[in-house]
Amino acid sequence: MTNVQVRLRAVEKVFPGGVEAVAAMDLDLAPGRVTALLGPTGCGKSTLLRLIGGVETPTAGSIEIDPLPQIGFCFQEPRLLPWRNVRRNVALPLELARASRETCRREADRRLEMVGLGDAAEFLPAALSGGMRMRAAVARAFIADPTLLLLDEPFAALDEVTRLRLDEEVAALVRKRSITVLLVTHSIAEAVFLADEVVVLSPRPARILDRFEIPFGERNAALRGHEEFAALQSRIYNVLLAGMEATS
Amino acid sequence: MTNVQVRLRAVEKVFPGGVEAVAAMDLDLAPGRVTALLGPTGCGKSTLLRLIGGVETPTAGSIEIDPLPQIGFCFQEPRLLPWRNVRRNVALPLELARASRETCRREADRRLEMVGLGDAAEFLPAALSGGMRMRAAVARAFIADPTLLLLDEPFAALDEVTRLRLDEEVAALVRKRSITVLLVTHSIAEAVFLADEVVVLSPRPARILDRFEIPFGERNAALRGHEEFAALQSRIYNVLLAGMEATS
Amino acid sequence: MKYPRIIWNSVWPPAVVVLILLSLWHLAVVLFSIPEFLLPTPWSVLERIYDQWPRLIAATGRTATATLLGFGLSAVIGIVSGSLLSLVPLARRGVYPLTLLLQMVPLVAIAPMLVIWFGYGLPSVIAAACIVSVFPVIAGTLDGLQSVDAGLAEMFRIHRAGRIRTWWSLGLPWSLPSVFTGLRIAAGLAVIGAIVGEFVGAFGGDQAPLGAVITSALKQNQTSTVFAAVTLAAMLGFALFGFVNLAGWLLLGRWHESAR
Amino acid sequence: MKYPRIIWNSVWPPAVVVLILLSLWHLAVVLFSIPEFLLPTPWSVLERIYDQWPRLIAATGRTATATLLGFGLSAVIGIVSGSLLSLVPLARRGVYPLTLLLQMVPLVAIAPMLVIWFGYGLPSVIAAACIVSVFPVIAGTLDGLQSVDAGLAEMFRIHRAGRIRTWWSLGLPWSLPSVFTGLRIAAGLAVIGAIVGEFVGAFGGDQAPLGAVITSALKQNQTSTVFAAVTLAAMLGFALFGFVNLAGWLLLGRWHESAR
Amino acid sequence: ADAESGKKDAGLRTITLQLNWFPEPEFGGFYAAKERGIFEKAGFDVQLIKGGADVPAPQLVASGSVDFAVVSAPQLVTIRARGGKATAVFATFQKAPRAMIVKRGSPFTTLKELWESESTVMAQDGLVFIRWLNKIYDGSKLSFVPYAGSNTPFVEGKVAAMQAFATAEPVQLEVDGVMTRVYMVGETGYNPYDGVVAVNDALLKAEPELVARFTAAVRAGWESYLAEPEPINKVIGGLNPDLKSSVLKLAGSKLRPFIESEGTRSNGLGWMTDGRWNDLLSQLQSVGEITKAETGSIGRIFVNPSTKSSGGS
């Protein structure tokens, strides 16, 4: 498996209206590593992901991605096609990559099982709860064996039990396949649990306030009881808080 | 201020497709009290709120609300009108209640200030981040001085700092005005912090697993350090976990 | 809902309204003693339909053939060219306004060309029905494709879906409601297009379709025959409209608000 | 973008295409030596427009008046009745299919009634333009209103918004894109409706509108005059279409995908 | 027509006359009466309303939307049969100008030969004279296509023959370089009046004297036109710029034999007889245009202009 390297240099994004969302951002996503982005609401995290995903162009700076990645993108909203049932929504990226109908179905069912939606495969999106929609979106992000995974608050709409379970699932998966991951989350615990590095951003326009290397190896449920786990969380919280108080 | 009493008796909701979302639910929302609903994803919480809000009819059982409330509803999705700017979106309930243009504007700006969107008042929803949209929706839920407030995961898309700040804001507001509140949240900490009673639901179809009376009076930041605060959280977590493991 | 139920439910309300309108019409004719040459009573129109049944049903059959083929062509050409116009932005800006020409040129003005290029009879009439009804399909398709949700389009771009794939899997289903708005409008236009096409390009006499029956009866001041033929043309139009609605319901019913 | 820029940008691409088409047309006429009475060269059509400028411009003015008034009526009646039909579900099922009649009854069949009820000249022609063009507006409005997002409708219900309020604050803005699809189609139909109305509506006064110029020139085999009149009618249609597009852009530009 | 309406300042009575076609020499007498002040002298301000391809002139006069209209005799019969209220007061064309034309090189030497061949003919099969021809000849092999205003299909050879007004289409085709042979339908025994001025019955009943005065003016107009058509043709040419001047001239010169007849020489232009109208009624009945019952219901269909020779004073 090729590992994807992402390099942002002095990336800036100013929206047509004049809103500056990202300011002079340098960021490296190391191959096979999980980077978590934490930052205040509206600071520019989603914009950054969309810049890396290539659906928004930076107004300055450069973004290099090498080699050409297979992107798995979980947007902040579920973005399901209302006329497709859950299975066919999840299978979409495979379908677009011209996989056979059989493969689509099998892989989709496998991912749905992973996110606990096995028995909702035939539902239309309109018949899903908010959390179920997001889980379908997560399943879709994983289906095409991505080499670069961009996740925008994928688990924000889930209850804590399911969320922890999925955190562990994802942790195992990305490590096994050494996918390059950029994860936006508002849960500091989740960031610490999943990431190799946590990047804390300032309020808009997003600047990097601090980075935290997460020293844990294996990620499993036991980690959450670890003392350093809690310590790291509160250090990160304080950086975030300080950043927000500095500007307001 | 009249306090609204809500009484659910043996309420059941089966969707046309045959999906049973709520099963034989008895629930009382006491006037002026905050009730938090916790439950696994897809269990039927939103459905329950929509039943109480009167936009979905129960297939069995009865829902009494007395007196006729002024409902403030924050849906799980922002549901903003794409052609209105944030201020006019927030003002919508007042507008529908025939308030003057002046009042609409003033009140909207006040709520926007409360949720920290003061400087985004002129933005169209398309130019907002996910968290900003949800905050606009929260501001809208509060604008018409509701006597019954139904909040469906209002702060799920917010960073922890903002979320805590808004929790405190809401706690102060609802207690001051003694609004009857039903809050769906996935954050156990938030539930305990805000609610007078926490109701834990089973996986679909939603049944009440347990209720927790929250013994705290005044709610403020200091509470979070309280020992019983942490203890309650973990008791609730265990009930939730047990409920989910029982069915899976 | 089962199909027969749906069809029944969409048939009885207009049927009731039609009956009411017919009664009013009859009353008006009688009360204001409107002369027959201007507006016959519904009853005499019915009588005429009964009298001339063999001739009228044959005429209706001919018009129906032209209408259906013209409408079918419109649907295909409209959806395809609407899609092409949306795929190529410059073509959209350059060519789309011109497709409006099809709708604005009076058929009588191009009738000579029509009959010389397509020949008298069915081909000309099909061409007329298609020319008159294709623009709404183009406009419906194009407007639908232009309003595809930006978020969903973004998702397709991230997955590097080609234009054709995006059109097929996103644009087309997304636009269906709007395509069906166009098709509903085209249904009525195809009927009138065929009739007007028959005014200028169809054989008369024994081979007369409804359009020819109408002009011939107009010349004879047989207003009740005119109305009889118009009634049958309207029936044809309603049938086509109903068919389009049913197709729309089948395609959209499961997921789109408009089909509830 | 500034307005002049927008107008310019939406004018030059079709202008270029028109020039290309005109060249092809000219070439075709010359190469296949198509006789003038069948298809004149664009050049002789231009010449004719120049020759007969006073007559044609006066005719265009008359037709334009009827078209604009007919279109305006269509827009108002279409939006209002589309909205009423959507507010009253039984009316929708009962009356909506029947509005299709307007589009399907050939004007010649009701010409005497038109003239007798609406009066000579302008009023009849306005009525014709309106009859022919109102259905697409009704269909566009209704289809738009029927597909209002269920979640937003729910929000309005929770706030106990009345039907009218919901229509005004939610339904109408939501349907605007689809109303504009209808208006775009209606623009072309209003032109042809006016012209066909002029075929059947008798005219007092000395000067004929475009429809009368077309039939009269057709009768005399003055094909280049026919095309000159058709060209001016088309210009009128394009202007109206452009105006509808501009209005759509102004109303939707800030928030709707289709206006990007 | 309401007796109160339309008193003009000069004391002129406003009258509307609906023509059934574009301004052409066929209406020369009416334009002459207007241009040369004959109407005005008779106390009328006449509005000549231009017609066109699909203008429903018979319906308009029969319903009273206009005071007078120019229609064909069979149209007047059928509209009366269906409840229309209009009466003929002047018959411009004594001899029916309706005709079938073929190109000069056509293999058909007689109308019968054409009619019994397997050709395509450009004619509205609802027209009475077509039905008449179908009755007297065996037209079962013939195909009909509509005449939608343009004679291009005829010129292009898409059809073997087309319907015509003897004073219009042949002339125009000749000017365009297509020579034709004309078969007059009138010569087959079906020879109704044409260019008939019909008046709405209500007006006739209320003010017969006014109608008589109007008819006299029309007659004077036609006399004046036939005496000196050129200036009036110019006026008509101005009203109908599509009409080539050569067509105008030629057509104008062909009118006289259709307008004058034995009857008009003794009784004045526009004269009608019971015999001719009754012939028409029985012919219409025989082709199924009207039923026997309808024939009975038609009643008085014409009122002749006064026998005194013209003057309009």
Ligand SMILES: Nc1ncnc2c1ncn2[C@@H]1O[C@H](COP(=O)(O)OP(=O)(O)OP(=O)(O)O)[C@@H](O)[C@H]1O
């Ligand atoms: N319109 C519908 N038709 C059929 N089933 C539905 C419909 N709406 C919801 N459901 C089903 O009802 C169940 C409960 O949905 P609901 O939205 O109430 O869940 P929830 O508790 O709010 O979940 P979440 O925490 O994910 O928001 C789900 O299993 C869902 O599939």
Ligand SMILES: Nc1ncnc2c1ncn2[C@@H]1O[C@H](COP(=O)(O)OP(=O)(O)OP(=O)(O)O)[C@@H](O)[C@H]1O
């Ligand atoms: N299309 C747009 N036009 C103008 N401004 C925009 C647009 N999209 C986003 N913005 C602005 O850019 C800023 C960053 O938005 P973004 O969605 O990246 O925030 P975020 O960090 O993802 O926030 P959240 O945590 O709430 O999702 C916001 O202030 C927003 O108002």
Ligand SMILES: [Mg+2]
């Ligand atoms: Mg975001």
Ligand SMILES: [Mg+2]
């Ligand atoms: Mg929910």
